[in-house]
Amino acid sequence: MIVIDKTVISDDVADNYFLCDLKKCKGGCCVEGDLGAPLEDNELKILDKDYEQIKPFLSEEGINAIEEQGRYVFDEDKEYSTPTVNGRECAYAIYEKNGILKCGIEKAWEKGKTSFQKPISCHLYPIRLTKYDNYYAINYDRWEICMPACELGRKTKTPLYKFLKEPLSRKFGEDWYNKLCETIEKPEEKSVK
Secondary structure, eight states, X not given: OEEETTEEEOHXXXXXXXXXXXXXXXXXXXXXXXXXXXXXXXXXXXXXXXXXXXXXXXXXXXXXXXXXXXXXEEOTTSSEEOOBSTTSSBTTEEEOTTSOEXXXXXXXXXXXXOSOOSOHHHHHTTEEEEEOSSOEEEEEOOOGGGHHHHHHHHHHTOBHHHHTHHHHHHHHOHHHHHHHHHHHHSTTOOEEO
8 A cells, every 4th residue: 555645546557567459449438337437516507507518528428318318317325427418428428439338528629618627537437536634545456347458558568657647647736646656656655755
């Protein structure tokens, strides 16, 4: 376990390789599972504010699901998440011509229509965050659909924490990320304050 500031990081984050292989998984993490993408409280406000700018980048099915269910739902885990289309893919996901699912929110962000890149839970995947009163637990979520990403990560020698540099820095800051790298690369120092 690694402790940095108010985060407790599983050793799995340091010890595993990962590199998304969209050609093989087709963006399966946007469709598999029981619920939509987990959302943080501040992301609810952003979806409310920027939905009209994001909407043109969504599929008709996604728009219909959002209009029926809302821009976010309070799910069975008693948390907010994105709505889904017929209990399957995230309502904000779009199929590209090659059959790969991508994020419509991110497409709007790429075009400068919103400052919201995508839900942090999606950007961090396969890491999952659990927020407690005084800290975050950061864990690697192993899932069969990501096996191609594990294989590609091993082949390219891409550590999970380096693959996720951008979202980890987005969530916790560059200083925090630099401390994580230093701690992993100098294992005698497992706790950094």
